[in-house]
Amino acid sequence: MQAFDCAIVGAGPAGMSAAIELANAGARVAVLDRGQKPGGQIYRSVSESPLPDANVLGPDYTAGAELLTAFSRADITHFAGADAWHLGDDGRILFSHLGETCELHCREMLVCPGAMERPMPIPGWTLPGVMTAGAAQVMLKSDAMVSDGAVFAGSGPLLYLIVAQYLRLGVPVAALVDTTPRQNYLNAALMLPRALRRTELLKKGLTLLAEIKRSGIPVYRFAEGLKVLGEENATGLQFTTKGQTHEIAADTVFLHQGVQPNLNMTRAMDLEHRWNLKQLCWQVVTDPFGQTSVPHVSAAGDGAGIFGADGALITGRLAALNILHRLGRLTLAERDRQAAPDLAQITAMAPFRAFIDRLYRPTDALRLPQELSTLVCRCEEQTLADLRAGFDRGARDPNALKSLTRCGMGPCQGRQCGHMVAGLLSEWRDERPETIGYYRLRSPQRLLTLKELSRYQAASAPAQTEAAQ
């Protein structure tokens, strides 16, 4: 069994910046990531884009190449294509890599599971042809794949970015259906003065919107009552705005309403979590350096709280500094001295983040299913009506509801329905989400073939290995 000072799970901006920092300070670092190349979702394929000209993706994307270069130059053991299926709070990680089932041990662990898109449970959201805006991005970045004449619906910077990227590439877009409610603009306006200290970020956003407007594609604002049309496949999107109902034909509908931490790793480790009132999602509790309720486990990047790629770079570095201190390689004073500029930067970024969070806060009508026949659990096909029936039969806890209805028991392990179920129970019980809690999650992190598990042999007794260190 290989042993490391620190193992990092996830090679997005947070994991990469932490790994670079740790390796440059002389720590033995392992990075495990499912991708064949580092970069995470944001910098996917940045080192070898399949697009004729990756510049259409914008400077925020191409800037990732520098980080990848620094990562490749540092002395890091990178397990590319490694699927970490068990993270133990005893420092043990079990993972599948190149057809083998492997085990490593680390003194410190840093989990950087990244974000996932908030599900948008509108009627018809499980029809083939309905995808997320993030999916449009992933397909573009990794496979140079686009869908002609798609509808983009929802709210948030990522949605506008992918529309702009499509337009730059000359890909026809049927419409942008913006669900940001009027009230959000009013509420966010109050936060504008503080956010304006970061004019460049605001400008970036406004430029995107102007780019879309200039293109002349239909843009509908303040849309409500969204519904995907179609029986066997998506054939279009129906919605209402300004008292009028519209139907737009399209065989691909891309939905988006912001991102939330991908919780399964931090939840399966039984780390303490809290409900983020502003972002309406659960996140792992950490100190400013990413240290969790289990001291030798840290978390950074969007998986520890949504802060965007720039924030992830910083939180990754901060976690690394604290880990170096915990490893005895940095004094506390030295950690704090080196961390000062990053901590200041985080503080400076916060007002703009708060502004974005407020402006694009999802509405309950889109965050929670509204029609009784809408599927909440895509895997086990449990509708809103099924869940309500389970609740009425006494299942008032997410886990009890799961046991009774199978909602959350399928292959996605609750990733899609977890927040919805917490939100519904919170509404039905008229209690705060903190009181409701979340699914009890466990390893494996994803479907594990019986063969993969069978291959695992605890070759060296972990207790001895730990003692030997």
Next chain:
Amino acid sequence: MFRSLRPKTAPEITLSINGHDIIATAGQSVWSAMALNGQTVTRRAALSGEDRSAYCTMGVCFECMVEIDGVPNQQACMRQVSDGMKVSTQNITESSEATNAGL
């Protein structure tokens, strides 16, 4: 309709999707090979048997589970194509029966 903007420079490989031989590019995801060839149904829903297709393409929704070389529950968005690979739509529902044992 999906289409690819990839310049035709990368090496090509052959795989089979639902019995059709398909030319794909090395490094491409199984999902993109399927979608670019009009094979967008990845699996059938477990209870209703309704068609499902890729939703997130980043490994968190498990809608794109297909059978690859006889092994079910493979995420088409996370797997890369390889020469000679056999991909098929996953058809396991609650009423599926195993074919009789190969005793």
Next chain:
Amino acid sequence: MKADVLVIGGGIQGCATAYHLARRGTSVILLEKDYTGRHASGVNAGGVRLLGRDVAEVPLSKASMEMWQTLDEELDADTGFRRNSVINIAVDEGDMATLRAREGKMQAAGYTHERIIDRAELLDRLPHVNPDCVGGATSDLDGYAIPYKATSAFRLAAERHGAQVVDGEELITLRRVGQSWLVQGARQRYEANSVVNCAGAWADRVAMMIGDNVPLSHAAPMLMITARMPHFARPVVGAVSRQLSFKQFENGTVLIGGGAKGFADRSNNRTRLDYAKLANAARITAEFFPIMARASINRMWAGLEAYMPDNLPVIGAAENADRAFHAFGFSAHGFQMGPVTGQIMADLVLGEQNRFDLTPFRINRYDRKVL
């Protein structure tokens, strides 16, 4: 709150006890520190098995099995019970000899529900079994149920008959004062004439408050479940001499047990898994059923279980206090006995005639002699 009877613990024993008391018109309060079915009763393997029981348990288990056959109608709920039989597989003649010895012992005791099957019948009923297997034993009344659904069915039926179930209420103290049992819970106080201890892995603590010491230990048997597979095994499967145990549910998922234990962390209400042992269970499963090599494991977990040194439960009146009763320590095979245990406990509490010999289950069977 006041009631005739206070039941501690919302597992299947506690919920069934509350149900049987309430339907006979007794006022009952059930206290559960988490939610009903949260621990072993909600997360066990769901085996409803008469096959291979300790002879001392057979009368109770047989009566319970009769009750399972009509439990859905009785409780007006779906417990998920399916009478699909259980088969214990013999891999060689040594196993067959073990089975024949067991058969002799059972027949001597007058029991005929277990039956030895030959290789042909084994292959006929489990066409996907490794053909090297030579036979097995079966019990045809047996099957499985869905643990959480069954436990919650008892709870709902108890509530329909007027029982009060209090979830999220932890027992802080339990005292006999005069003719009453007084309970201080984390949230409220309770008073009752009788108390029934069905606290599962926590039952030794409750027993101590009642005044009885008991050598209860706890462990965390591990389970894993697959994503749906095409249907290939209708009976519940076990093996005579190997750690093989699985069942394929109607929805196609396959639950693999085998008795391997994880680590029980009772004070923190949690368990940890031993992946090397799970890997071993995976290997054994694929060895017996090659089709399982294509399976994908979706979830793994372990429940907190209470064990007595002889793997037999404690069922009966308290030794050192009046109006107190115990039903716990089922040692990982109590789920099937839930229905009959509820009935027995109601009989004991109400002072009615009980038809079973409970001496093997008395709480003081481990009391040391004074030296």
